[in-house]
Amino acid sequence: MSEQSRRGKSQRAGIEAPAPTRSERVLQAAAELLRTGGIDAVSTRAVAAAAGVQPPVIYREFGGKDELLDAVSQFVLESYLHSKRRRLQQASGDPLHYLRESWDRHVEFGLKHPDTYVLTFVQSRAGARSTAAAETIKLLEGAIARVADEGRLRMSVERATMLFHSAGIGTVLTLIAMPPDERDMQLSVLGRDNVISAICNDKKAAAAKSSPLTARAVALREAVRRADDTPLSPAERSLLLEWLKRLADRD
Structure with a gap:
């Protein structure tokens, strides 16, 4: 748990929160x-002045401006990520309901914190993700894996996660670029429903009818990935996962 989360928990419990650290x-x-x-x-200079510290303190604490920006995006997103973790742990029933809710919360956060959103999901170095973005994707992958467990996914968990994630980012950035009073929020609803239709079957009964091999390959791959007692060598397990992923993403 982060220092920010512990501070909020202490305040909710009626305990006086400690003074913030440097x-x-x-x-x-x-x-x-x-x-x-x-x-x-x-x-670095502006942050140091606002925090009442000398610039070298920031370099000692964070290592440099890039690391500071990564840390501040994680700091601002912490309550959002904490909520996503809790909701994923408590989620029951139809996993597609959680995906829809997750999309809506993602869009809501992006419009409420546009600069943090751009910093987190856009201004990353090529081939790298911010810590907060990586955590968001990890949580999304866990949610999509639950759809796979029911045999309702049309593709591998990895591909479905990246498709859902990229569609969400595109939608949020499009809405951020619009004047607030001209935003068409139906774009978000249409984008959400279209990407969910693209990655999974909305009805359990449809899974076996439309693409039985893909759905079963995805479900089996997730089961093997999570199992720690398979009678396979590491090489055999890796090969099986590769074969199943190829079947899952054959289209």
């Missing part, structure tokens, strides 16, 4: 600069 002061200052001035406002 790192927390820096993150709070950076988050406020990000909120009021955008990404360009979050310079």
Whole structure:
């Protein structure tokens, strides 16, 4: 649990929260600069001045500006990610309901925190993801794996996760670029429903009818990935997973 989560838990329990640490002061200052001035406002010098520390402190605590930006995006997203973790742990019933809810929360966060969203999901180096983006994708993959467990996925969990994730980012960035009073929120609904239709069968009965081999390959692959007692060598297990992924993504 992060320091921010522990602080919130103490406050809810009626316990006086401890004074923020130096790192927390820096993150709070950076988050406020990000909120009021955008990404360009979050310079090492500006953050140090706002936090009441010397610039070398930031380098000692975080390693540099890139690392600071990664940490502040994680700091701002923490309550959102905590909510997603809790909802995923508590989710029961139709896993597609959770996917729809997850999409809606993602869009809501992006429109409420546009600069943090762009920092987290767009301004990454090629071939790299921010810590917060990686955590978001990991949670999404877990949710989609539940659809696979029911034999309702049309493709591998990895491909479905990336398709869902990329569609969500495209939708949020499109809406962010629109003036707030001109945003067509039906775009989000249509995007959500279209990507869910693309990655899975909405009815359990349809899974066996439309693509039995794909659905069964996906479900078996997820079962093998999670099992720790298969009578297979590591090489055999890896080969089986590769074959099943090829069957899952054959289209």
